[in-house]
Amino acid sequence: MSNPTTLFEKVWADHVVVQETADIPAVLYIDLHIIHEVTTPQAFSVLRANGLRVRRPDLTLATLDHSTPTTPVTTFKDLLVAGEGAANQVRQMEQNCEEFGLDLLGYGSGKRGIVHVIGPELGATQPGKTIVCGDSHSSTHGAFGALAFGIGTTEVGHVLATQCLLQRKPKTLAVNVDGTLPAGVTAKDVILAVIGKIGVDGGTGHVIEYHGDAVTALSMEERMTICNMSIEGGARAGMIAPDDTTIDYLQGRPRSPQGSDWDTAVARWRSLRTDDGARFDKSVSLNASELTPMVTFGTNPGMVVGINEPVPNSDDASFRKALDYMQVESGKPMTEATVDVVFVGSCTNGRLSDIEEAARVLEGRKVAAGVRMLVVPGSEQVKADAEARGLDKIIEAAGAEWREAGCSMCIGMNGDIAQPGQLSVSTSNRNFEGRQGVGARTVLASPATAAASAIAGRIADPRNYS
Amino acid sequence: MKPVRSIQSKTVVLPTRDIDTDQIIAARFLTTTSKEGLGKNVFYDLRYNKDGSEKSDFILNKPDAKGCGILVAGNNFGCGSSREHAPWALLDYGFEAVISTEIADIFRSNSLKNGLLAISVDEQTHGWLLENPGVDVTIDLESTSISLAGDRTVEFGIDGFSRHCLLEGIDQLGFLSQQLDTIENFEETRSWKP
Numbered sequence: 001m002s003n004p005t006t007l008f009e010k011v012w013a014d015h016v017v018v019q020e021t022a023d024i025p026a027v028l029y030i031d032l033h034i035i036h037e038v039t040t041p042q043a044f045s046v047l048r049a050n051g052l053r054v055r056r057p058d059l060t061l062a063t064l065d066h067s068t069p070t071t072p073v074t075t076f077k078d079l080l081v082a083g084e085g086a087a088n089q090v091r092q093m094e095q096n097c098e099e100f101g102l103d104l105l106g107y108g109s110g111k112r113g114i115v116h117v118i119g120p121e122l123g124a125t126q127p128g129k130t131i132v133c134g135d136s137h138s139s140t141h142g143a144f145g146a147l148a149f150g151i152g153t154t155e156v157g158h159v160l161a162t163q164c165l166l167q168r169k170p171k172t173l174a175v176n177v178d179g180t181l182p183a184g185v186t187a188k189d190v191i192l193a194v195i196g197k198i199g200v201d202g203g204t205g206h207v208i209e210y211h212g213d214a215v216t217a218l219s220m221e222e223r224m225t226i227c228n229m230s231i232e233g234g235a236r237a238g239m240i241a242p243d244d245t246t247i248d249y250l251q252g253r254p255r256s257p258q259g260s261d262w263d264t265a266v267a268r269w270r271s272l273r274t275d276d277g278a279r280f281d282k283s284v285s286l287n288a289s290e291l292t293p294m295v296t297f298g299t300n301p302g303m304v305v306g307i308n309e310p311v312p313n314s315d316d317a318s319f320r321k322a323l324d325y326m327q328v329e330s331g332k333p334m335t336e337a338t339v340d341v342v343f344v345g346s347c348t349n350g351r352l353s354d355i356e357e358a359a360r361v362l363e364g365r366k367v368a369a370g371v372r373m374l375v376v377p378g379s380e381q382v383k384a385d386a387e388a389r390g391l392d393k394i395i396e397a398a399g400a401e402w403r404e405a406g407c408s409m410c411i412g413m414n415g416d417i418a419q420p421g422q423l424s425v426s427t428s429n430r431n432f433e434g435r436q437g438v439g440a441r442t443v444l445a446s447p448a449t450a451a452a453s454a455i456a457g458r459i460a461d462p463r464n465y466s
Numbered sequence: 467m468k469p470v471r472s473i474q475s476k477t478v479v480l481p482t483r484d485i486d487t488d489q490i491i492a493a494r495f496l497t498t499t500s501k502e503g504l505g506k507n508v509f510y511d512l513r514y515n516k517d518g519s520e521k522s523d524f525i526l527n528k529p530d531a532k533g534c535g536i537l538v539a540g541n542n543f544g545c546g547s548s549r550e551h552a553p554w555a556l557l558d559y560g561f562e563a564v565i566s567t568e569i570a571d572i573f574r575s576n577s578l579k580n581g582l583l584a585i586s587v588d589e590q591t592h593g594w595l596l597e598n599p600g601v602d603v604t605i606d607l608e609s610t611s612i613s614l615a616g617d618r619t620v621e622f623g624i625d626g627f628s629r630h631c632l633l634e635g636i637d638q639l640g641f642l643s644q645q646l647d648t649i650e651n652f653e654e655t656r657s658w659k660p
Contacts, residue, residue, distance in 0.1 A: 017652040018645060024627050027645050029652055031660035039549065041499035046639070059660060067497055085497030092499050129660055136548040136572060152550035152576035154638070162642045164649055168625060170571075200484055201542040201568055234545065236571050268658060300484050300545075318483040318540060413493040420516070432488040432546060434511045 004275035006172050007241050008207045011147040011272065015130045017164055025166040031129040032059055032146075033159045034115045035102075037093035038066040038413070039134030043157035044096040052161045054100045059163060061124055062097050063105040064090055065114045066135075069415050070376050070403035073107055082414040100160075113379020113405045116140035116347035120224065121381050123253025127242035127269040132159060137347045137429065138237075139230040143223035144250075145242035145272045147207070150231065171281040173198075173206040173235060177214040179289035184463035186357070187222035188349060188427065188446035190214065190286070191229040192294035192304045198284055200302040203235025206281065209274060210240050214288035220249040221353040228348045229429050232301040241273040293462055295334045296431045296444040298322035303431075307449065307461050308333050325433055326441050334443065334459045340422035342373040342400075342454040343436070344447050346410040349427035350378025352385050354447045358427075359391045361451035361465045362398035368457030373400035374416065376408040400454065412437050425453040469635035470581050472606045473562045475535035479599035480525055485539055486546035487573060491555040493547075504551055505558030530600055535562040538595045542566070544573025544584070553577040553584075563605055565612075565622075567592045578628040579638060585622045587612065607633055 005013075012028075020026035033056075047054070054060060067086035073079055079087035097104035105111040111118060115133050119125040119141055127145035132138060134156045141148035151165065158165055175194055195202075208230050210223075218226070223240050230238030247266055250256045257265040292306040299322040305311060311323070313330035323330065328337065344350075344358045358375060367373045375395045377383035383405050386392060392402045409416040410428035412435060418424040420439030427450050431442040445453070448462035455465065495507040512524050520527045537556070543566040544552060553576050556564065563583035577584035583605060587595070594614065595601070604613040605622075607629060613619045631638060653659075 014656075017649055022626060023630070025625070027642065027649070029649070029656075038496050042501050042550075045500070050639075083497060089497050089499060126660075134548060134550075136546065150548035150572055152548055152572060152579065154550060154576065154579040158639055158642055161639060162646065162649060163653075164642055164645070166627070166638055166642060200545055201570070204542070204568060204571055231546075231572075234542070234570065265658075300486070302484075316483075317481070321482065411493045413496055430486070430488065430546060432486045434492055435488050438492075438511055438516070 004278040006274045006278045006280065007145060007209055007239055007272055008147060008172055011128055011130065012169060014128065020169060025168045027164050028167045029130060029164055030059070030132050030159050032061065032119065032124055032131040034061045034119055034131065034133040034138070035156065036066055036115050036133070036135065037064050037089045039153050040096065040156055041089065041092050042153050043160055044100065046157045047100070047160060054102060054160045056163045057100070057102050060102055060160070061105070061119060062093070062102045063112050063115060063118055064093060064107070065112070066407045066411060067414050068406045070406045070408045072404055086414060110380050113381065114347045114350060114407055116224070116228065117350060117378035117382065120144065120220070121253070121379060123250050123256035126250065126256070126265070127246060128272050132165065136231045137228050139235070140224050140228040140347055142227040142230065142237050142239040143220060144246055145239055145269065147237055147239065149236040170236065171206045173203055173208045174280040174283035175208050175210045176283065176285040177210065177212040177288050178285065179214055179287045180217070181214055181288045181291065184448065184466060185291050185293060186446040186448060187218055187225040189291055189294040190288065191226045192296065192301065192444065193286060193291055195229060195233045195301045196294070196304040197286065198233050200232060200300045201234040203230060203233040206235050208233070208235045208238040209280070210238060215240060216243060219353065220245060221351045224351070225348055229301065232429055242269045293446060293449050295449065295459060297326060297328050297334055299325055299431055299433050301429065301431060301444060305334065307335060307459070335461065337423055337443070337459050339371055339425050339453050339458055341418045341424040342371060342450050343376070343409040343424060343426040343428065344450050345374070345376030345378065345408050346428040347378065348429045349447050350376060350382065352382050354427065355382065355386045355391050357447040358451040359394045361448055361455070361462060362400065363394050365398055365455045367399040367454045371454050371457055373454040374403055374409060375400050376403045377405045379405050409436050411435070425450045425459060467581055467635050467637055470583060470607060470632045472604060472608070473535060473583060474602070474604045475562065476533070476600050477536045477538045477595060477603050478525055478531045478534040479538045479596055481540050481596050483540035484542045484545055487544055487549050487552040488546055490544070490552040491549065496549060496551055501554045503558065504555035505560065508555040508559045533560070535560060536603055536605070537561050537564045538599070539564055539566045542568050542570060545570040548572045548576070550576040550580070553580045553582045557582050565592070565595060578632065581632065583607065583632070585624055587620060587622050591620045
């Protein structure tokens with residue numbers, strides 16, 4: 001009988017091409033490499049300079065998302081909405097894909113979208129795969145029981161040229177969430193609470209495995225929201241063991257295995273779980289039943305409180321600096337803050353169920369005067385699905401903007417930004433200083449909390465808008 | 467890559483915790499297709515006012531900071547986005563090393579691949595460095611030790627392979643490419659195909 005092992009250890013072991021030693025890291029095989037326009041141009045330049053080709057175009061998924069405007073694009077001129085640099089980056093990506101023989105899911109494909117939305121949507125993201133992308137939110141794909149993590153541009157070049165990476169085996173952190181989520185409390189609130197508990201560096205050097213009743217009860221889209229923000233706790237990857245929910249989600253998707261290959265794959269996927277008695281290097285537990293909607297009050301995702309709780313106090317200089325930037329006072333709840341901008345979208349919360357969650361709150365109501373609300377689908381497919389359900393009509397009737405797919409106001413490099421001093425309630429993943437525009441103040445929240453705040457004109461508890 | 471053996475410089479101290487890569491290089495400066503020229507935008511919103519004038523109270527704008535090649539930063543430096551533009555920008559600005567109690571995983575990996583020595587030291591050493599800005603420090607990669615103002619020496623940890631590549635100026639892509647036969651064999655013999 002072999003030693004009990006964790007889900008992560010099984011997927012890791014299945015991809016080791018050369019074992020690591022004290023002197024040399026492991027050579028780890030990558031099953032799916034997702035690329036976008038912002039973190040690849042310099043990697044393609046390295047390939048070009050060395051006369052190298054993309055070794056496995058069939059394992060490479062290319063799209064455009066970060067520096068694309070969320071207004072309609074039919075000509076190059078339309079790209080200039082995001083600025084000349086951004087437009088050139090998109091054009092460069094199109095040229096690089098052409099030159100290196102890659103199928104780009106770009107304009108006109110109907111499949112363009114945020115890297116971490118389209119991988120799962122196409123069925124390319126599957127249990128047991130190793131998945132990387134030059135984007136730290138690659139951890140999203142771990143929701144399927146894949147080992148997925150963000151890499152830098154040098155490593156993008158390594159994968160393009162060799163389909164492998166040099167990696168040291170990380171440690172493991174178990175995050176157990178038991179209990180039942182109360183009404184109005186979502187996956188976003190769970191992961192914000194987890195980061196609040198472990199801190200923004202609590203997962204550094206570790207891969208997280210999320211388990212417990214409250215995790216297995218979640219849909220795939222909710223699990224993606226959880227795994228997405230693993231990096232905000234410092235962990236490059238977060239994983240959830242595949243189960244019926246995972247398998248049901250993947251069945252019939254364009255890049256899922258077909259026919260007898262499907263049955264073989266499902267049998268393999270079902271073996272991907274942590275054995276009883278397997279050891280984690282660290283573990284933490286949360287009780288879902290005790291959670292409330294969560295909002296951030298500071299300038300990193302670990303600075304988070306329950307929506308009706310007072311903002312904590314500390315004399316620490318970094319803490320005071322964050323509160324000064326946010327113009328937030330200790331001792332008062334965040335519900336006193338006036339809202340200027342609301343953003344629903346991103347790889348964290350830009351999927352169909354997120355748009356539905358916001359639309360449920362918006363239906364029959366109006367966005368408060370003076371508040372700008374953007375709802376941005378995570379992909380062209382999400383946009384089409386939402387429109388087929390009439391969600392765009394509900395969103396527009398409420399006075400919010402329904403836009404084209406992309407990263408939008410999560411990253412502030414595509415024309416969608418908040419203005420200096422504005423307070424933005426955002427379903428994205430980072431409330432860093434200036435993340436959504438120079439001087440913009442970001443409060444992270446769930447789509448329901450964001451929509452409730454848009455209606456109230458101040459940060460609002462979504463449970464009062466059910 | 468140019469070999470890195472030892473770095474000798476005065477330090478500049480940025481004590482804030484959790485400095486993310488958005489602070490190091492904001493997303494609006496990532497609309498570039500090259501690695502060069504990012505230094506002018508490093509820590510832009512901390513360095514400059516809205517009108518483009520320098521913020522006189524920011525540490526990098528003080529006369530003493532000019533020419534300092536070693537940045538001493540608060541815990542968890544480089545967290546957040548995986549953008550390799552962060553080490554590119556720090557190197558282009560003139561930094562050769564970053565010292566903290568903890569360096570975020572992806573930032574460290576990116577830095578070491580570009581010759582920016584991102585290293586962690588114990589809390590006591592870190593505390594001393596925070597309290598003594600502008601001291602002369604020598605980081606010796608061969609012996610993995612830091613000489614603090616010439617009067618004492620402490621060790622630092624670094625992955626052995628990264629150290630070897632830095633000392634010899636080895637490009638990791640070249641190293642990986644030498645494994646291509648083994649990689650092909652792995653692809654042919656694995657029990658399932660992606």
